[in-house]
Amino acid sequence: MTTAPSTTTDEAPQPAAPAPSKSSWASLRPLILRLHFYAGVLVAPFLLVAAVTGLLYAGSFQAEKLVYDHELTVPVGEKKLPISEQVAAARKAHPEGTVSAVRPSPEADATTRVMLSGVPGVGEGHALAVFVDPYTAKVRGSLEQYGSTGALPLRTWIDEFHRDLHLGEPGRLYSELAASWLWVISAGGLVLWFSRRRAARKVRGAKGRRRTLGLHGTVGVWAAIGFFFLSATGLTWSAYAGATIDELRTSLGQATPSVSAAAGGEHAGHGSAAGQAGDASHGVGLDKVLSAARTEGLGDPVEIVPPADANSAYVVKQVQRGWPSKQDAVAIDPADGEVTDVVRFADYPVLAKLTRWGIDLHTGVLFGLANQIALMLLAASLILLIVWGYRMWWQRGRGTSFGRPIPRGAWQQVPPQILVPLLAGIAVLGYFLPLFGIPLAAFLAVDILLGEIAHRRGRRSYGTPVS
Secondary structure, three states: OOOOOOOOOOOOOOOOOOOOOOOHHHHHHHHHHHHHHHHHHHHHHHHHHHHHHHHHHHHHHHHHHHHOHHHHEOOOOOOOOOHHHHHHHHHHHOOOOEEEEEEOOOOOOEOEEEEEEOOOOOOOOOEEEEEEOOOOOOEEEEEEEEOOOOEOHHHHHHHHHHHHOOOOHHHHHHHHHHHHHHHHHHHHHHHHHHHOOHHHHOOOOOOHHHHHHHHHHHHHHHHHHHHHHHHHHHHHOOOOHHHHHHHHHHHOOOOOOOOOOEOOOOOOOOHHHHOOOOOOOOOOOHHHHHHHHHHOOOOOOEEEEOOOOOOEOEEEEEOEOOOOOEOOEEEEOOOOOOEEEEEOHHHOOHHHHHHHHHHHHHOOOOOHHHHHHHHHHHHHHHHHHHHHHHHHHHHHOOOOOOOOOOOOOHHHHOOHHHHHHHHHHHHHHHHHOHHHHHHHHHHHHHHHHHHHHHHHOOOOOOOOOOO
């Protein structure tokens, strides 16, 4: 989502060569205009896909509640059964695989989820969620589930479409490319919009390309902050830039802490008598484990993860991503039910908290429905900006061609004392954001080559007037 991801062609640069007395801005504006134009033209298709799929994803939360209402909700009863009985009912209906996690009913009318891993036919990294009535232990159905937010098949399909177009790791490059350029195009559009004369920004009474430009700029300015946010948060879990951000956070001591799952004390490794490691009946059992977590102040919603092996502890963690966030976690020794480690969200480093909140806001869970509506409005704004941008390109062609490009040579107007630091900054930025740097370098190489060819053929376009 971005402010002017489309091909905005603001007012054309003046043909005359800049005089030495010209301001720095006067020399930079044609360069920003050219970058904004070409970035919009070339990157807009990727942004359009991200916007459309993002719009669908923002609406998938409410759609999921409607489509899977039978599995997610139950009539409110008098008293909930022990969690161990609910898990036993799920295992009786689905003995395949192993219990990887349990989410007790967080609300009076919500089902309990028992997640099974290693189930035949369930995708790698996914789990089979068995939904149990907490009052009767009746199994109400089972669905494949993915991710920490418990996405069910509908939302999972849309999520993966938005993230990687169902192409796996190679497909993630499209979304990282969109996120890497979103803020660049947005920033360029903002600079160009505010540099125009106030009278030239007006939409009312304008016609043709000027009206399209006015609509494009006005919507882009209002949506710019949202686009910057989506770009920044989208990069935090991208393939390449995301890895760099993680390394930076770790080096600064700002990594997200995790609770130690090692069973402590002299009883470590002796808790397997009551069940097999990796099974929900391991050691003291789920009921005592949940009770111990409640004593530590972990309120719903929580997720219980059974020990991975005979030397591991139960891990109980809060999974509320809405506001206020509940992300506390405790480790509990399966031998005696004692708490061996505690991690509080309040103690997270600042960047770890900001990353958590940023991702949850980006995915529409931090503020629930209001968050999702805001994301849908941003996605719709981006779609409109792209359409208006391409329309302006067409209108620049005056109907004789599909748009005319911005003339080359804008960089020649920038004084060296500005151009050199600017190029150095772009180079550093391109190193940390490779899907910004590599496409930009490729564009410059192709542009220089085409310019040289045109020059040799006597059709050099440097300084060509445009209207």
